[in-house]
Amino acid sequence: MIRVAGTVLKLEDINKSFGGIHALKNVQFELSEGEVHALLGENGAGKSTLIKILTGVHRMDSGKILIHGKNVVIEDPVDARQKGIGAIYQELSLIDSLTVAENIFLGHEPVGNFFGNLKKKELTGRALEYLNTFGIEIAPETPVSDLGLGQKRIVEIVKALSINANILLLDEPTTGMSKAEIDTLFSIMDDLKSKKVTMIYISHYLDEVFRVCDRATVLRDGENAGVFKIGEVDLKTLVRAMLGRTLKEEFPGRSGFPGRETVLEASEFRSEGMAAPVSFKLHRGEILGITGIIGSGKSELALGLFGVDRKVAGEIAVKEERAAITSPNDAKRRGISFVPEDRKVQGLFLRLPVEHNITIANLALSMKRGIISYRKRFEIARETAEKLKVTPLDVKMPVQNLSGGNQQKVVIGKWLCGATDIFILDEPTRGIDIGAKTEIYSLINSLADNGAGILIMSSEFREMSGVCDRVLIMRKGSVVSELAGEELTTEKILTVALGG
Amino acid sequence: MDKKIETGERKTVNWVKIKRLLKGELGLILILVALLAVFSFLSPYFFTSKNLLNITRQVSITLIVAIGMTFVILTGEIDLSVGSAAALVGVTTAVVLKASGQLELAMIAGLLMGAGIGIVNGLLTVYGRVQSFIVTLAMLGVARGAALVWTGGKPISKLPADFGTMGAGYLGVVPVSSIIAAGIFVLAFFVLNRTKHGVYMKSIGANREAARLSAIPVKRYRVLAFVISGVMSGLGGILITSRLLSAQPTAGEGLELNVIAAVILGGASLSGGIGTVLGTLLGTMVIGVIDNGMNLVGVSSFFQQIVKGVIILVAVLAKRSD
Ligand SMILES: Nc1ncnc2c1ncn2[C@@H]1O[C@H](COP(=O)(O)OP(=O)(O)OP(=O)(O)O)[C@@H](O)[C@H]1O
Ligand SMILES: [Mg+2]
Numbered sequence: 001m002i003r004v005a006g007t008v009l010k011l012e013d014i015n016k017s018f019g020g021i022h023a024l025k026n027v028q029f030e031l032s033e034g035e036v037h038a039l040l041g042e043n044g045a046g047k048s049t050l051i052k053i054l055t056g057v058h059r060m061d062s063g064k065i066l067i068h069g070k071n072v073v074i075e076d077p078v079d080a081r082q083k084g085i086g087a088i089y090q091e092l093s094l095i096d097s098l099t100v101a102e103n104i105f106l107g108h109e110p111v112g113n114f115f116g117n118l119k120k121k122e123l124t125g126r127a128l129e130y131l132n133t134f135g136i137e138i139a140p141e142t143p144v145s146d147l148g149l150g151q152k153r154i155v156e157i158v159k160a161l162s163i164n165a166n167i168l169l170l171d172e173p174t175t176g177m178s179k180a181e182i183d184t185l186f187s188i189m190d191d192l193k194s195k196k197v198t199m200i201y202i203s204h205y206l207d208e209v210f211r212v213c214d215r216a217t218v219l220r221d222g223e224n225a226g227v228f229k230i231g232e233v234d235l236k237t238l239v240r241a242m243l244g245r246t247l248k249e250e251f252p253g254r255s256g257f258p259g260r261e262t263v264l265e266a267s268e269f270r271s272e273g274m275a276a277p278v279s280f281k282l283h284r285g286e287i288l289g290i291t292g293i294i295g296s297g298k299s300e301l302a303l304g305l306f307g308v309d310r311k312v313a314g315e316i317a318v319k320e321e322r323a324a325i326t327s328p329n330d331a332k333r334r335g336i337s338f339v340p341e342d343r344k345v346q347g348l349f350l351r352l353p354v355e356h357n358i359t360i361a362n363l364a365l366s367m368k369r370g371i372i373s374y375r376k377r378f379e380i381a382r383e384t385a386e387k388l389k390v391t392p393l394d395v396k397m398p399v400q401n402l403s404g405g406n407q408q409k410v411v412i413g414k415w416l417c418g419a420t421d422i423f424i425l426d427e428p429t430r431g432i433d434i435g436a437k438t439e440i441y442s443l444i445n446s447l448a449d450n451g452a453g454i455l456i457m458s459s460e461f462r463e464m465s466g467v468c469d470r471v472l473i474m475r476k477g478s479v480v481s482e483l484a485g486e487e488l489t490t491e492k493i494l495t496v497a498l499g500g
Numbered sequence: 501m502d503k504k505i506e507t508g509e510r511k512t513v514n515w516v517k518i519k520r521l522l523k524g525e526l527g528l529i530l531i532l533v534a535l536l537a538v539f540s541f542l543s544p545y546f547f548t549s550k551n552l553l554n555i556t557r558q559v560s561i562t563l564i565v566a567i568g569m570t571f572v573i574l575t576g577e578i579d580l581s582v583g584s585a586a587a588l589v590g591v592t593t594a595v596v597l598k599a600s601g602q603l604e605l606a607m608i609a610g611l612l613m614g615a616g617i618g619i620v621n622g623l624l625t626v627y628g629r630v631q632s633f634i635v636t637l638a639m640l641g642v643a644r645g646a647a648l649v650w651t652g653g654k655p656i657s658k659l660p661a662d663f664g665t666m667g668a669g670y671l672g673v674v675p676v677s678s679i680i681a682a683g684i685f686v687l688a689f690f691v692l693n694r695t696k697h698g699v700y701m702k703s704i705g706a707n708r709e710a711a712r713l714s715a716i717p718v719k720r721y722r723v724l725a726f727v728i729s730g731v732m733s734g735l736g737g738i739l740i741t742s743r744l745l746s747a748q749p750t751a752g753e754g755l756e757l758n759v760i761a762a763v764i765l766g767g768a769s770l771s772g773g774i775g776t777v778l779g780t781l782l783g784t785m786v787i788g789v790i791d792n793g794m795n796l797v798g799v800s801s802f803f804q805q806i807v808k809g810v811i812i813l814v815a816v817l818a819k820r821s822d
Contacts, residue, residue, distance in 0.1 A: 308713060332715035346713050349706035351773055360703055361714040363696050372694045414714070 014063035043405025086165030101127035101140035149176030178294035251466035256449035258286035269314035271304025275477025289468035337415035539793035559788035568732025576772025583755035584643035586737030594747030614734020622723030667742030705772025
């Protein structure tokens with residue numbers, strides 16, 4: 001059959017509710033053959049829900065899905081796969097105990113015709129082929145548990161590609177990826193585009209959208225808020241469509257200044273996970289950034305400081321007093337809070353209520369005379385969730401029912417409601433929309449203005465230069481440079497971090 | 501206009517609340533009510549206060565042990581050794597009672613034995629890093645064997661009569677063992693919901709890594725859950741012994757299965773983090789009512805096992821299909 005380039009996929013009046021929450025309201029969407037189409041919107045706007053309807057994870061309540069003009073029903077993910085729809089979900093879905101090759105072909109393994117036995121050799125061979133085609137250097141026999149977050153995403157992508165999808169859905173695919181990995185992804189996408197594969201691309205990083213997308217559909221509160229041609233629209237217009245208001249300044253200013261007192265000091269400190277010793281001083285009222293490309297050792301440093309990984313050398317001092325921190329509990333007792341990098345694995349109790357998640361690390365605040373007060377706990381959770389603009393604002397709801405970005409807000413809230421004065425935040429704004437990010441920066445500012453010392457690990461250089469008073473740049477586990485004042489610019493960080 | 505929005509919001513919240521309740525304990529309550537109705541219809545004797553009190557007596561031991569099991573399951577582990585632990589604790593209590601003649605001392609010795617079994621289970625699981633299924637399966641054999649070796653396979657009988665009050669006595673018309681079970685229930689409810697210990701154990705089962713990073717002393721609490729289960733099995737063992745005025749080395753055989761069934765029926769998840777003692781109470785009651793009702797109706801004991809198995813399966817499925 002010969003096809004002229006036209007509409008590959010059309011969605012008409014899609015509605016979807018979860019309990020009392022109307023996640024999608026009469027949503028329209030159109031995908032032209034061979035385009036990369038951005039799907040934008042605030043946290044909870046309904047982006048992931050739309051994707052999951054297309055892959056049969058969720059059933060829509062009403063509406064029409066047309067593929068090449070034909071009305072279709074997508075029963076389940078297997079059915080979606082057969083219809084040529086592949087997806088990379090926001091939350092990783094790889095199985096840790098299996099190898100890269102096994103994960104890639106999960107559900108459609110090459111099997112022998114006798115007893116359907118798995119052909120291990122062919123599996124590995126074909127996986128290698130795929131990985132090579134995309135220039136990815138990961139051995140197919142590696143267990144997925146050994147991979148970093150960015151590498152896992154790449155494997156997810158290869159997995160989605162292995163079914164030869166002609167519609168590919170990418171939900172925040174660059175989360176946790178290094179710059180090099182992102183470049184790899186984009187070149188894969190270019191390649192697919194030339195093969196007439198059509199893609200939906202979800203991201204909160206609008207610079208990426210301007211780089212790879214042709215058009216953008218914006219959702220707001222589950223409703224359509226415009227379709228734009230990327231070549232003809234500016235950032236401001238897109239942001240206004242997403243938020244329903246203009247964003248004044250991305251990085252709000254501070255009213256306070258860093259003080260003299262050192263609240264956290266590392267001297268030639270090294271933990272099990274770290275490649276090299278690190279020294280730094282964090283002052284009261286200071287926002288100190290630690291940046292570097294992914295794999296530069298930021299997270300390992302964070303885990304070491306919080307007592308998650310065992311110390312092997314050097315010293316840590318808290319408020320100018322030597323501190324032996326051998327567990328997160330020790331760290332907390334010394335007044336340290338820690339927002340970890342991976343919300344699903346390290347941060348959240350997905351099946352438990354928001355309330356539980358927010359109050360668990362500082363449970364003492366919810367107690368009266370050693371007994372948990374339901375009311376106090378509810379109030380703390382509600383207040384924190386409100387401050388962070390968690391939507392929907394229902395703290396009795398299991399966290400897993402929240403959108404990805406809203407889950408991230410809960411991870412931050414878990415430590416923000418405490419009374420500690422040292423904060424270690426590892427990629428705190430990951431997955432959070434552009435408007436809510438600004439709110440979180442304000443919160444971080446006000447913590448610092450009130451005398452807390454804040455250590456932010458992030459691989460977003462713009463965020464680092466916008467938020468921090470001072471930035472340390474790491475490379476291969478060591479701090480290689482320090483930037484502050486006039487010198488602290490995104491460009492400068494970029495050159496140093498990449499090894500200039 | 502503001503008001504309108506607010507009432508709208510409240511409505512959805514209520515609807516969500518109702519759904520939550522249905523998903524939780526309400527479904528089990530409905531099952532229980534249905535069972536009560538069916539058996540009342542089938543047997544005139546079933547729905548009398550005497551029989552209902554009798555049911556509470558019959559379930560008291562299962563309930564106590566199941567409450568201990570709830571803690572273990574909440575942390576994402578399992579304890580298969582509860583039945584054997586009950587037997588060994590019963591024997592310990594009887595031996596000390598015979599030797600000393602002191603009731604309190606005997607009970608303390610018994611409960612310490614239960615705690616000891618729990619500590620060994622816990623340490624091997626947590627610090628030895630062996631799966632609790634394996635550790636407690638081994639303990640199931642070891643504790644049972646110890647009870648048999650210690651007694652030479654024969655029951656220790658003719659225990660002093662006043663020891664029988666706990667297991668077989670009545671306070672007015674209410675069985676003492678039911679009162680003890682009720683006390684344990686209230687205590688466990690309080691610990692699980694109102695103290696950090698319970699909330700921590702629940703968190704550990706829900707996500708161990710996140711629990712550790714939330715500054716919870718994970719290892720200590722994982723061991724604690726096994727100790728609680730050991731002590732509760734011990735209390736169950738003491739009650740069995742008291743009821744018979746005799747310590748049987750074979751007591752509590754198969755108890756673990758009934759207990760695990762009750763906890764899972766109560767809505768707990770074997771992968772941890774989900775479960776309540778109220779659910780466990782209802783799960784235990786459902787099983788207890790089925791047992792009692794079928795006996796009254798005169799269903800053959802072979803057939804009873806099939807019916808019970810099927811009802812448990814159906815109840816679990818019904819709860820899930822929400
Ligand atoms: N399984 C679920 N149960 C209940 N509510 C849900 C469920 N999944 C999503 N929702 C709700 O639907 C709405 C849309 O969520 P969705 O995940 O689609 O947002 P999103 O646009 O992908 O946001 P993000 O940028 O944060 O990823 C949210 O209000 C969310 O709470
Ligand atoms: Mg999403």
